[in-house]
Amino acid sequence: MSSARRRLLVLATIVLAAVVVQTMASASAPREYKWELPQGFPRPNVPKGNPMSDAKVAVGRRLFYDVRLSGNGTQSCGSCHRQELAFTDGKAQAVGSTGQVHPRGAQSLINVVYNSTLTWANPALVSLERQMEVPLFSADPVEMGVTDANRDEVLRRITKDRWYKARFAKAFPGSKRPISWTTIIRSIAAFQRSLVSADSRYDRYLQGKVKLTPAEQRGMELFMGERAECHHCHGSFIFNDQVTYKGSPKERPLFHNTGLYNLGGTGAFPEPNRGVFELSSDPKDMGAFKAPSLRNVAVTAPYMHDGSVPTLEAAVEHYAGGGRVIADGPNAGDGRANPYKDPLISQIELGPGDKADLVAFLKALTDRKVLTDKRFSDPFATRGTGGR
Amino acid sequence: MKHLGRSSALALGIALVAAAPAAAKDQKVDIRFTAVAGDQPVACGTPIEGLGTTAQPAQLQDLRFFVSEVKLITRAGKAVPVKLGANSTYRVTRGGIGVTLIDLENGTGSCAVDGTPGMNAVVRGTAPAGRYVGARWTVGVPFALNHTDAPATPAPLNSAAMAWSWQGGRKFTKIELTDPGGAAGTWKAKTFFVHLGSAGCTGNPATGQTVSCTAPNRPAIRLKKFNPAKQQVAVDVKAMVAGSDVTVNGGNAPGCMSAPTDPECAGVFAAFGLKGTQTVFKAIGR
Numbered sequence: 001m002s003s004a005r006r007r008l009l010v011l012a013t014i015v016l017a018a019v020v021v022q023t024m025a026s027a028s029a030p031r032e033y034k035w036e037l038p039q040g041f042p043r044p045n046v047p048k049g050n051p052m053s054d055a056k057v058a059v060g061r062r063l064f065y066d067v068r069l070s071g072n073g074t075q076s077c078g079s080c081h082r083q084e085l086a087f088t089d090g091k092a093q094a095v096g097s098t099g100q101v102h103p104r105g106a107q108s109l110i111n112v113v114y115n116s117t118l119t120w121a122n123p124a125l126v127s128l129e130r131q132m133e134v135p136l137f138s139a140d141p142v143e144m145g146v147t148d149a150n151r152d153e154v155l156r157r158i159t160k161d162r163w164y165k166a167r168f169a170k171a172f173p174g175s176k177r178p179i180s181w182t183t184i185i186r187s188i189a190a191f192q193r194s195l196v197s198a199d200s201r202y203d204r205y206l207q208g209k210v211k212l213t214p215a216e217q218r219g220m221e222l223f224m225g226e227r228a229e230c231h232h233c234h235g236s237f238i239f240n241d242q243v244t245y246k247g248s249p250k251e252r253p254l255f256h257n258t259g260l261y262n263l264g265g266t267g268a269f270p271e272p273n274r275g276v277f278e279l280s281s282d283p284k285d286m287g288a289f290k291a292p293s294l295r296n297v298a299v300t301a302p303y304m305h306d307g308s309v310p311t312l313e314a315a316v317e318h319y320a321g322g323g324r325v326i327a328d329g330p331n332a333g334d335g336r337a338n339p340y341k342d343p344l345i346s347q348i349e350l351g352p353g354d355k356a357d358l359v360a361f362l363k364a365l366t367d368r369k370v371l372t373d374k375r376f377s378d379p380f381a382t383r384g385t386g387g388r
Numbered sequence: 389m390k391h392l393g394r395s396s397a398l399a400l401g402i403a404l405v406a407a408a409p410a411a412a413k414d415q416k417v418d419i420r421f422t423a424v425a426g427d428q429p430v431a432c433g434t435p436i437e438g439l440g441t442t443a444q445p446a447q448l449q450d451l452r453f454f455v456s457e458v459k460l461i462t463r464a465g466k467a468v469p470v471k472l473g474a475n476s477t478y479r480v481t482r483g484g485i486g487v488t489l490i491d492l493e494n495g496t497g498s499c500a501v502d503g504t505p506g507m508n509a510v511v512r513g514t515a516p517a518g519r520y521v522g523a524r525w526t527v528g529v530p531f532a533l534n535h536t537d538a539p540a541t542p543a544p545l546n547s548a549a550m551a552w553s554w555q556g557g558r559k560f561t562k563i564e565l566t567d568p569g570g571a572a573g574t575w576k577a578k579t580f581f582v583h584l585g586s587a588g589c590t591g592n593p594a595t596g597q598t599v600s601c602t603a604p605n606r607p608a609i610r611l612k613k614f615n616p617a618k619q620q621v622a623v624d625v626k627a628m629v630a631g632s633d634v635t636v637n638g639g640n641a642p643g644c645m646s647a648p649t650d651p652e653c654a655g656v657f658a659a660f661g662l663k664g665t666q667t668v669f670k671a672i673g674r
Contacts, residue, residue, distance in 0.1 A: 047596045116593035124556050124589035127596030133538055133553040139502060147502055148548045181539035244593035253593065271640065279555065280588040280602065281648040 033057075038198035039207060040237055042245040044113040047127055050186045052193060055171040059164070060191025063184055065378040068157040069136075070097040071145030077135070077188065078378055080106040080143075084371050086296035087195070092307025096143040103141070103273050105307040107292060108300055110370055113193040116242040116253045120305045121275040121289045123253055128189035136185075155181065197370035198237075198295065205364075212364060219361025222354055230319070230358070232344045239294035239365065255288035256342040259323025260304060262333035267340045270331055273306050286340040298363045299371065312362055316355050322347035417470050419458065419511040419523060420620040420674065423451050423492045430625055433497025435568045439626055440634040446580070447498035449564035451623070452550060454529050456487045460515050460616070461522035468520070470513040477543045478508035485530050486513070489544035492623065498566065502549050523614045523621075527584065527660065528560035528606035534586060535598035552585040556598045560584040560606060561660075563625065564643075565634055577637035582628060582656055583645045605646050607660040607668075614671040627667040631655025 033052035035043065046052055063069060065078040075097035081087040087109035094102040104120050117123055118131040125131045135143040146154050158164050159179045168178040171187060202220070204210040212220065222228040233256060236243045242253045255276045261269045269287040272278060276285035289305045303309040309318055318324050322345055323336030336347070350358075370376065423430035430436055435445045459467040472479050472486035479488045488511045495503035511525070528534070529545065534557040538546055545558065552559045563582040567573035588602030611621070632655040637643070640650035647653060659667050 045594055117591070119554075122554060124591050124598060124601075125554065126591030126593045126598075129537065130553070130556050130596065133551060137538070137548040137551055138553060139549070146548065148504060149502070151548060182537065185537075185539065242593075248594070250594070278647070282588070282602075 035196065037196060038203060041111075041114075041196065041198065042237075042247070044193060044196070045244050045246055045248075046113075046193065047129065050129060050189060052190055053171060055167065056187050056190040057194045059167045059171045060187035060189070060194075061376070062163070062167075062379050063158075063188050064191050065380055066158075068161075069144060069146075069154065069184070071147060071150045071154060072097055073157075075144060077144075081109050083373075083376055083378070084299075086110055086299050086366075086371065088300040090301070092302045094143075096141055097145045098142045100141045102143065104305045105302070108296060109192055110195050110197055110296060110367070111238045111293060112195060114236075114238050114243045114245055115240075115293075116244045116251075117290065119290075121255055122279060123255075123276065124279065128192050129185050132185050132188060151181070155179070155184075158184065195370075195376055197367050197373065199369045200295065200367045201364040202361075203367070213360065215357050215360040216364045218354075219357035219359070220364075222350075222358055223361050228319075228348055228350065228354075228358060229344060233291035233342075234294050239297075240291050242290060253290075255285065255290055256345070257287035257338060257340045258289075258319070258345050259335035259338045259341040260308065260318075261287060261324075261326070261331055262335045262338040263331065265333060265337070267338050275305075284340060287338065288340070294362060295365050296367055296370070298366045312359050313355065316350075316358050316362075319345065320348050320350045320355060413516055414471075414514040415517040417460065417511075417513050417515045417616055419470075419525075419616050421490045421492065421509050421511075422620050422622055422672075423448075424622045424624050424672075425626040426624065430492075432493050432495070432499035432503065436565070436625065439565065440580075440629045440632050442633050442635060444575070444633075444635055445568050446565040446634055447568045448493065448625070449498055449501055449566045449579070450503055450549075450562045451492040451499075451564075451625075453490050453527055453561040453563065453623075454487055454544075454550070454558060455490055455511055455525050455527060456485065456530055457524075457526040458486070458488075458511050458513070459524045460520035461524060461610075461612075462518060463521050467524055468515050468518070470511065470515045472511070472513040475542060477506060479512065480542050480545060482533060482542075485533055487529050487533060487545065488512075489547070489550070490623075491544075504549075520616065521614070522610070522612045523616065524608070524610045526606050526608055528586075528604075529558045530606075531586075531601075531604070534558055535589070552583070555586060555589045555601070556591065557586050557589065557601075560586075563628065565625065565629070567635070575635035577635065577642040579642045580629065580632070580634040580652070581641065581643035581645060583641075583643070584656075584660065585646050587646045587648075603646065603648060605657075605662060607662055607666060609661065609666055609669050611669065611671050618674060619671045620674050622670050622672045624668055624670060627670075628656065628659045630667070631658060 065076050067073055067076045069076060080089045080094045082089055089106045092105060094106040096102060118125040136146045164179060168183060172178045172183050201210055205212050223230045233241045235241060267286055274286055275288040298312060301311060303315045309315050325334050326332050425436045430448055432448050435447060437445050439446045458470040460470060461467050472481050491508045493499040493503045494507050495505045538551045550559050550562060561582055561584040565580045567575035567578045584605050586601040586604050589598050590600060591598045632652050638651035640647045644650055644653040644656040658664055
């Protein structure tokens with residue numbers, strides 16, 4: 001072989017190798033996940049160990065609605081987080097797969113990716129992956145009811161399924177064991193992070209697409225103003241006061257006692273619903289719960305951590321009064337005088353018209369699109385079998 | 389031939405010298421645990437007599453706990469770390485930190501609720517050869533391993549029963565006593581659970597990691613006189629509840645689930661030596 005030909009051959013080999021490598025790279029590198037963020041929504045934080053991908057979100061969506069993921073095969077995540085109710089369940093307190101009643105109500109999952117802490121009152125739960133161990137494995141109260149005794153069997157229901165077999169491999173490329181509890185949890189977390197939406201009348205108003213009604217307009221001014229003071233705890237872009245996103249300032253997550261109870265005048269809340277106090281035992285945390293996002297609040301009744309406030313009107317009434325008075329029974333007490341109550345919860349002078357205006361504004365925060373968005377819907381329901 | 393013989397003897401000698409340090413330096417260590425109530429053995433399905441301030445009979449429902457940072461004490465008072473054996477269902481070493489799950493329930497009888505058939509009574513490992521007169525260990529999982537993702541970590545840290553998920557950690561102890569009469573029994577609260585775990589934890593929303601816990605609740609145990617070769621460690625459930633009435637729940641969780649304000653935690657914390665001297669663990673003959 002002449003040296004020129006040899007050189008040419010070497011060059012050709014290099015070019016070929018480069019092409020092969022590049023083809024391989026573009027085939028195996030997952031397409032970057034494309035967030036569909038509403039106007040004004042910042043880029044979400046995503047844990048390094050669980051990057052978003054369309055394949056993973058698709059797997060997570062199916063798992064979210066798959067009843068086989070509960071110990072006795074009766075419940076899915078979607079059983080207590082129903083899309084048409086903004087991923088709540090309409091109950092005062094959630095009911096687990098074995099019928100055990102949870103002390104607290106199921107919370108909305110829309111825009112959950114922006115929440116600093118998860119669940120009603122827990123400064124320790126700051127990732128969806130870790131939070132999910134609670135509903136899956138908790139024994140008190142039982143939610144999904146996965147135990148050491150049935151976890152292998154539950155996992156087998158998923159590993160044996162052909163749809164999952166094919167899709168998990170795509171969602172976790174290069175993984176030796178694509179289907180495991182870890183990848184199940186990561187997939188569901190990815191689906192939950194994808195639940196970003198803000199297309200309410202209020203959002204359209206901000207974009208100049210619609211006009212608010214006079215009542216909604218007055219309600220908004222009350223909400224944002226210093227008379228009703230709602231915005232102190234519900235002032236973020238998702239209408240709460242605990243948000244995290246790329247570049248968000250480091251702040252201690254806030255929890256508030258809003259004067260719902262005051263057992264025997266001691267400031268106590270009924271067990272096991274004493275808020276952050278349950279974990280910290282610090283008196284200042286008595287009755288301290290998270291201010292939930294008020295987006296879609298009109299479809300998430302009943303309200304508060306224990307569902308003890310039935311309607312939006314009653315919720316507004318509660319805050320207008322600066323707390324709740326319970327005349328008799330085991331929970332009797334004047335919540336307005338709770339010594340641990342957040343100082344921001346004070347009596348507000350609101351006329352009946354003002355209250356109606358506030359309710360009108362709160363109703364303008366409902367995003368109808370997200371309640372039926374196909375991307376977030378139950379894939380089992382389309383086959384008429386029902387995923388729940 | 390003579391030469392050859394001598395040189396191979398020399399080679400053998402060198403080989404022996406080379407191998408000797410490893411062989412002679414370490415000795416096997418087995419620290420064995422057994423469950424008792426006073427001087428009586430404790431087992432699933434056998435009622436335990438005379439527990440608590442009201443001397444009540446009780447059933448065992450669970451008896452598991454994590455042990456870490458195990459050290460043997462020399463006569464000179466020096467604490468020498470025990471290096472755990474190979475990873476197994478009950479033993480794991482990660483990043484130089486070793487944890488053993490002691491499991492003294494067998495999932496039968498009164499322990500069928502969420503017990504497991506397998507048992508493990510021993511912390512197994514090696515320590516430099518020597519004479520040891522005492523032992524020290526921590527009940528619980530060190531912070532670096534405690535707040536790890538349970539399903540993603542190897543056994544025994546992946547146990548669902550031992551998960552303390554709302555604090556993003558593990559239950560350090562899962563020792564559970566119940567009314568021997570069941571639902572028809574006479575206890576006002578039907579169960580007395582002793583779940584020690586780190587409490588008051590907070591996380592960093594930006595990273596998703598647990599940052600700190602205000603109450604670590606990891607009892608540090610020290611047996612001044614303990615000979616691992618001839619003795620075992622008794623876990624005394626009677627001593628554990630000596631300061632509590634096991635039949636009532638004065639507030640918070642039934643029994644003690646680590647809340648400082650739980651009235652039943654005062655006696656339990658004292659027994660584990662979280663305040664004062666521990667009384668739960670003692671050396672007894674094998």
